Amino acid sequence: MKTAKELHTTASIGETHRVHNVASELHSYNLFTTDAALLEGVKREGGEWGLGEISAFGDKCGKPEYLELGFLANKYTPELDTHDRFGNRVDAVRYHGAYHELMKSALEEGLHSQPWTNPREGAHVVRGAKAFIQSQVEAGHGCPVTMTFASIPSFRLQPEVAAIFESKILNRGYDPRNVPFDEKLSLTVGMGMTEKQGGSDVRANSTQATPVNQPGAGQMYSLVGHKWFLSAPMCDVFLILAQTDAGVSCFAVPRWLPDGTKNALNVIRLKDKMGNKSNASSEVEFRGAQGWLIGEEGRGVPTIIEMVSLTRFDCMGASAGLMRAGLANAIHHCKQRGAFGAKLIDQPLMQNVLADLQLEYEGAMAFSMRMARALDLKDTDEHEANLARLATAVGKYWICKRAPQHSYEIMECIGGSGVMENSIYPRLFRESVINPIWEGSGNVQCLDVLRAIGKTPAVLMAFNAELNKARGGNSILDTYLDALNKQFMQLNPTDMHGLQYSARTMVDQMALAFEASLLVRHAPSEVSEAFCSSRLATQGIHNYGALPKGMAVKTIIERADPGIEKM
Template sequence: MKTAKELLNTPALGETHQVTNVASELHSYNLFTTDAALVEGIQREGGAWGIAEVREFGALCGQPEYLELGHLANKYTPELDTHDRFGNRVDLVRYHAAYHTLMRTALENGLHSQPWTDPKPGAHVVRGAKAFLQSQVEAGHGCPVTMTFASIPSIRTQPEVAALFEQKILARGYDPRNLPVDHKTAITVGMGMTEKQGGSDVRANSTQATPVAEAGPGKLYSLVGHKWFLSAPMCDVFLILAQTAAGVSCFAVPRWLPDGSKNALNVIRLKDKMGNKSNASSEVEFRGAQGWLVGEEGRGVPTIIEMVSLTRFDCMGASAGLMRAGLANAIHHTRHRAAFGAKLLDQPLMQNVLADLALEYEGAMAFSMRMARALDHKDSHEHEAKLARLATAVGKYWICKRAPQHAYEIMECIGGSGVMENAIYPRLFRESVINPIWEGSGNVQCLDVLRAVGKDPAVLMAFVEELNLARGGNSILDGALNGLQAQLMSLTKATPHDLQFMARHLVDQMAVAFEASLLVRHAPAAVSEAFCSSRLASVGHHNYGTLPKGSAVQHIIERADPALDKV
């Protein structure tokens, strides 16, 4: 028998148990090659030429050190210094080094510029895939990257403004220094539309712009007013909506003026958001801030709408990215965790849940990649332009709205550990509620669908034409398309009140039918059949884990398994 002294010196005495039956962090995998839906999407939609670079980027994104950057950027959030210690106004936002590393990687890999600097078929597909991979690591820094990417069509409408900024916007580099544009090697672009009293109703904006000297496109104006939301206030130039005598107009407002003085764009405070913590969103005031008019006076909304369309596209992809990150982690967890005598991954009910979550992601990714191809060809193909106009709003509404429930269900797959803040899952959930609101809430997207159809019925014809490409591939889908098209054709007889009242119900059906059409045409039968039977044949609200008997759940899960390469 051991003496008391010997017992106290026994190392095991301080241990109450062995740590067993737990998972590990998911890392050291290629985010691209393990994702069948993404691999097939790039090949199908015209980006096969970029597979090597996307593969390389996917390997980077799966490294443990890189994944850790997402955690650090959200743990150590931005801080605002309105003045320096001497009392000078600086409006300086300080970020953790992890945020800067993520920004530098994104910009050096062309996530803000590739389709503009090397425009060719598949450019939006390849760029979109890389942005999608990056969003799985960290979503907040994607805001300035997306706005910079989306700004180019608007900037190019005004040659004088493009001459000032475009070259440095498109530069593959990151220069976070708080300096005038002339002193920097690369710059980023933000935008400001929302005001307290108006929200999405930008016609209600009160910020006023008056000419500094001469009025007209490309001329300097002075802005007085505010923005209730201005994301990424350390961007170098912002596209701002303000009122002129002719109505809402668009202006390029820099943080620094050409003479090297600070522009009168003052950051009042940073927003305390529930998600998107790494990204500084702010309230600002313009106290005579100067900016160049982009486009005609009174044409601010049409000038900036292309930027909004592109940011909505990125919202779709980012929300799909959140789904993918959660799904990959859930499959990894359930492979290692056992309960009631078997691994979770091998239990029928968990397989039903995971396969159902995988189907949601398959539909979202197919939709996003199809919209990327539409962006690649919309300038040369009328069908693609019409499709992009309508389907982007449909997809932004649906995919972003499905992401929060998807993120929550992932947390439930994990159990109690899924709600711990030192895991990725709470961050995925908090991020998932941002995209449905950013760039227009669900109601705004549905109203935009009605507006697009009312203004140009040809966009609806393009949408229906795309749906009908899947005719004959699945009887359930054929029946759903018959019912949907009957509803769509009856829109002309509905009153404005009734159109608005039923808008969400209609757009819901459009979105699911579009995803089903793509999967029937392109995905394995196991995927398309389970998707159609669970989303189109069932009646009532769909909860995850309710796939019908006979669904090929194991095959569906394997397509999403982060442990299996698909290339």
């Protein structure tokens, strides 16, 4: 027992209690080699040659000083200067140094370029794995990185314009200066489609483009109009949709014109978003801004669609990355925190919740890695091309929509500290609601699924063929596939109202079947059995933590434990 003098001394220096039974910050771990689902996906889908570079990057991303960049970039958010102090129009966005460090790291790592500069088998798999790891550190800067990555197929449709920009876009460097593109060795690319009156309906866009001299592909046009959302306005060139006499067309609009003068692309204000805080999104007006026509007039949507498809792929993978970041932190917390006489990690109900959250991530990452392989092979394999066309929309819809509830459940695992703004959890939750909307909301993705099936029935045949590769591996899945095939056979293309009304139900089932088929074929039986039993054998999806009895929850959790090396 302390004496009165000792008690007085302790109180005098402000000590009222001993801090114990609390978790520590998760850091100094390898984001790749501790992640069984991602590691196995890379090996399985053709990226084994890149294990060394992914591992090195995963180690870098897990260091405390690197993780801190994510916190800083979101605490000190972008600020817009429309004019300098002398009154000159500059349209310059100022970012915190942490944002620039993250951009520099991402571009030097080739997250914007690797599949284009080294188009070998597994290139999209390796690049995707690194991008999804980086998203766990900070998601906002991934926006300009993914747009830069996704722009190359569109630029290559107009070789003379690609000749101006491509080598600098693909350069592994980062130059944030607001100067003409001729003065830079490295460029980033943005995209502008959305307008106030149209939203996802880009055919309702009102921005007008008229030829400066001669009309036609590769020629310069003048744009007058606006964009309600233009993310990353400090990019060097933007792919913009605007109307010509022939309809919606695609243009490459630079921040600076070839003669070194500032283009008339004016940033009106930055958007005040609930998430994605580190990334500046803006409203802009084109007051005679000039840009090159990419592709034919009136063919703007087909011209930019490949870019949209690639950014949708990154959305699904980044959402899976958010799941992984939250779960790794939650397991780290539960291994240290005790309650009611035992560590949280050893309590049956918490084990049920954590294992269920890992199953969600297992399915999401298996789906994302399979789509990366499809991207690698689609130019030479018709099955892979058809699969990528349909399954990317299915995966973008499903994985992105599952992430917000997943992120919320992570916060509940932590308890009251999980909603504190000085932790990572609120940021993960706010980021999780961005990807379901960006690049097309859930309804847009479901309508795209119907459109793809109606226009090219072969895409559904490819999707079904992929599902059937798992036949015989799990009786629950076999029954589920029988019912899904029956739905497919009953699709009535003349009943568009009915198809659209029930589209979400069908796409939900397609996504679950696809994830289950991949896990049955490739994951440990403990994972696939728990996934099928909890998601296919019951009606609807329950709250996390409702796994049936008898599941190998400890084994499933160990696959996610950031303290256990799997490589």
